Amino acid sequence: MIRLYDYVLSADCYPVRLLLDFLRLEYERVGVDVYPGREHETEAFRRIHPLRRLPVLNDAGFIVRNTNAILVYLASAYDASGHWYPRADTRRLAETTMWLEFAHDLASTVGAARCHEMFGVDTDFERARSQGHALLHVLDEHLWLAARRGEPWLCEGQQPSIADLACFAQAALCEDGGLSRAAYPAVRRWMDRLRYLPGFQAMPGILAPPLPDIR
Amino acid sequence: MTQITVGESQGTPRSSGLEPSVLHEWHVLNAMEEIPVGRPLRTRLFGVPVLAVQTPDGVSVWRTADTASSRAGEGDPLPVRVRYGYVWTSLGSPAHELFELPECDEPDRRLGHAGTFAVHTSAPRVVENFLDMAHFPFVHGGYLGVEPHTEVQDYDVAVSADRREVIARRCRFFQPMASLVAKEGFEVEYVYRVPHPYCAVLYKSSALYPERKDLIALVTRPVDEEHTSASLFQAMLDDQHSDVAIRQFQQLIFAQDKPILENQRPRRLPLDPRQETSVRADRMSAAYRRWLLESGVRYGTLAPAGSLP
Amino acid sequence: MTAVICETGAQWYPICALADLVPQHVLETELLGVDLAVWRSRAGELNVWHNRCPHRGVRLTLGANLGSELRCAYHGYRFASGTGRCQALPAHPNRSPPASMQVRTLACIEHAGLIWTSLDSAEPPTQWSLPDGPTSDLYPQHIAAPLSQVTTALAQHTWDFGHEVPTDASIVALLQPVNPRHTVIHGVLVGHVETTTLQHLRRAHAASLAGLRRVLEMEAPA
Secondary structure, X not given: OEEEEEXXXXXXXXXXXXXXXXXXXXXXXXXXXXXXXXXXXXXXXXXXXXXXXXXXXXXXXXXXXXHHHHHHHHXXXXXXXXXXXXXXXXXXXXXXXXXXXXXXXXXXXHHHHHHHHHHOOOOOHHHHHHHHHHHHHXXXXXXXXXXXXXXOOOOOOOOOOHHHHHHHHHHXXXXXXXXXXXXXXXXXXXXXHHHOOOOOOOOOOOOOOOOHHHO | OOOOOOOOOOOOOOHHHOXXXXXXXXXXXXXXXXXXXXXXXXXXEOOEEEEEEEEOOEEEEEEOOOOOOXXXXXXXXXXXXXEOOEEEEOOOOOOOOOOOOHHHHOXXXXXXXXXXXXXXXXXXXXXXXXXXXXXXXXXOEOOOEOOOOOOOOOOEEEEOOOOOOEEEEEEEEEEOOOOOOOOOOEEEEEEEEEEEOOEEEEEEEOOOOOOOEEEEEEEEEEEEOOEEEEEEEEEEOOOOOOHHHHHHHHHHHHHHHHHHHOOEOOOOEEOOOOOOOOOHHHHHHHHHHHHHHHOOOOOOEEOOOOOOO | OXXXXXXXXXXXXXXXXXXXXXXXXXEEEEEOOEEEEEEEOOOOXXXXXXXXXXXXXXXXXXXXXXXXXXXXXXOOOEEEOOOOEEEEOOOOOOOOOOOOOEOOEEOEEEEOOEEEEEXXXXXXOOOOOOOOOOXXXXXXXXXXOOHHHHHHHHHXXXXXXXXXXXXXXEEEEEEEEEEOOEEEEEEEEEXXXXXXXXXXXXXXXXXXXXXHHHHHHHHOOO
16 A cells, blocks of 8 residues: 655645556555644654655555655556656656756745745745746746647657656746746646646646536 | 825835724734744734744733844734634724634634635735635535536625624535535535634534534734735534644645635725626625725725725 | 847737647736736637636636636636627526626737737737748747847847758747836747758747846846
8 A cells, every 4th residue: 555645735745646646546645734733843753754854655665755756666666658757768768857856956946935935934035936937947948849849748759757747846836936937838838738637636726627528 | 094006015014004993903913833932923914023922921922123133022012812822913902802703612622723824915805715605616626616516595694783793694505525524515504704804704514513513714914915824723523533634624725725816916805896796696705895895994905996994 | 041120010019929829728928017818719719818807806817718718717707709708607507697797808910920919909000020921939038127128138139040040031039018027029930941940940049038038137127
């Protein structure tokens, strides 16, 4: 049984929940009282994650910590199609890794701005925002050029990867941190492509697409 | 009283120009849980910097010169009340006590603070959203509402005899997951109560005890005219779920509303009924706006041209 | 290869590319301080609307493009392509929406692969200053600087396309004043260009204007 230590409002946990849903995997969600309870800062939680962060995954006793590692593990272990984490294609694998790292950069800028605004986390807010905007510009230009080459996702090919999920979570929640998406129309179109995928699940702060029979 | 128009600078706090109905009123700062000993709260109330400190002797609140550097004792002390697990204060001299919530004293209820969230909009916009059912199937789909059960049946709205509250009764809505204890969808009955310009309380049918109601309260603090600190708490009849689960369900619902609230324009609540088109389901929102206007409340609103303060 | 900046003349401005108005999508933009929601119906009708639901003021760009209607995210009100009139109130399925429940719409046209609109109801231009020919859209560069600064910088900009470019093609820059602090440089390549060259040019053009943006955003007031 897969168990996920999770917080419903966490942008870092959301990509994992998204992938679990796309892969149609059953799992047990353990809600951690990050805010206002600060449960992740307790000594008890240190046994689950020594750096006291979320998400943490426990798959029948095998523990994986942090968003990108969990995404890699779940996709490798459970995705028969191989498109979420394309281990067999060297170039696509490199691209996926590159954009997973980009998602981490987004988390420490765009995500940090959000945590500051929503949970009162101490951070250099103005710097987080301006660096976040610089990254979103890079993302927007990349997605625009890719779409004009007929490629709808971050990496080559016609299928999304876990890098799309990791970057999507941060981009889709950036307005919580006071970053508007009005200057990133290619990002907005890519976000809609992801939202309209069958099996997509929203989270609070991300609007769900209309029900399929209405579209 | 000068009217504030959209876009005007929020730099200068106008507490000296605050209308009496707002100045001489109790306003929430934050939950006691969020002002532990050793962690003073520095924030703003109507643009005015305040400092709240908890010591073993109790809670003190001070009006300070600025938020960054002040220490307790370096400003004007403000009156304090601790109610429902929250610290309340006033920039004026309230002639009355804070509104009552007798249900919070019932021993079999789980009383808890769900969280405090900064919302980039006016406090009346946050309150009005809390009073609205028609958005349940669209913003809270799968929880408080679901398509095609979108119809809002007629309900009753009244202002109390002393004009201090607006109340909506007989509000009914079909909910697939009204609360964590609800095993299936059912038609929930709500009572909505606005006992304060920037606070609202709802009472909804309990899935466990059909003749009683769960209580959920939204208490907001205008940080300035277009920024709000919104706190949620609940007094639930639920003997099954952990405090964390109840708390996170509340947070989930609120965080679904947040992007809607932050994308409403103008951010301040228009009190002129001609500025936004209402329908029958909006009778409580219309009554709330009219009540604010007639009570002289202006902070966080756009009053119609020519209206008296 | 020439790079041309076109004055749009009074009142009509480009706000996005036609190619950006994809199915099931609502584009978010702003013109002279007015928030706009831009979308294309399944039948191909172009809509440039004020980005504000007449009910409770929620931005329509949070909503859903259902094909022939735009649905507001807040209460599910649906507004018809073309007229902006409300077709249905989910809260009252058996009532007609009031006539005032209508979105403010703007006139718009497509030219050279871009969507143009005007905040007043001025007639669209009958003559355009763009060169004739087939067009390909280029990456729109969003810049946090006022129109006047962007215009000056563009006039002085040294284009570096880094690749052999066809001499009979031109790159046109068209400016959208978003608000007093922001401008978009829309770009159109006029002329027939084969696919690989187009891909190279698009990359080089985007990189060149990204450089311009970085310079301007260091200079523009915070």
